[in-house]
Amino acid sequence: MIESKPKMTFHVESVRVDSHSSISKCKNAKITLDTDILGNTDAFNPAELLLSALSACIIKGVERTVPILQFQLHSIEVIVDGVRQDVPPRMESIFYKIIVDSEESEQRLNLLHENIKKFGTVFNTIAPGTNLNGILVRRQN
Known part of the structure; x- marks a missing residue:
């Protein structure tokens, strides 16, 4: 029987900070998200x-x-x-x-x-x- 390699999995958690941005966290990293409907130049949309x-x-x-x-x-x-x-x-x-x-x-x-x-x-x-x-x-x- 051929053993299959386990599939890679990924996990990200995101939280709304305010009406302008949110934060996504993964492992030891975090990134600011542009979740403002008018846009936020300090974050990635x-x-x-x-x-x-x-x-x-x-x-x-x-x-x-x-x-x-x-x-x-x-x-x-x-x-x-x-x-x-x-x-x-x-x-x-x-x-x-x-x-x-x-x-x-x-x-x-x-x-x-x-x-x-x-x-x-x-x-x-x-x-x-x-x-x-x-x-x-x-x-x-």
């Missing part, structure tokens, strides 16, 4: 959190892939832009740009990008319901 989660997923995917591929990497930057549809309210499209500082070949950069798209939990959760597109480019010095 739900859509920005989603885009941040995608950014984090991409960077974590790189961190996971780099040792496996023995990929040489100096730095990575991810820029994400989303377009919201009003009716029904949802993210209509998301575009990302991954900027990698590396001397690896174009073929290896493409391989890194394919691994990000194939193995990212948040990436693969968002992709089926959103027009999700992006590029991976080499940093120009």
Whole structure:
């Protein structure tokens, strides 16, 4: 009999602070949330959190892939832009740009990008319901 690996689970708790913000806690971390209907420039709103989660997923995917591929990497930057549809309210499209500082070949950069798209939990959760597109480019010095 093949033993299955236990599924990963996640736990976040959020509490309303006031009419302007809330706090989400996870492990030893916390983040301020913009839950003000007029907006709060000192916190992430739900859509920005989603885009941040995608950014984090991409960077974590790189961190996971780099040792496996023995990929040489100096730095990575991810820029994400989303377009919201009003009716029904949802993210209509998301575009990302991954900027990698590396001397690896174009073929290896493409391989890194394919691994990000194939193995990212948040990436693969968002992709089926959103027009999700992006590029991976080499940093120009």
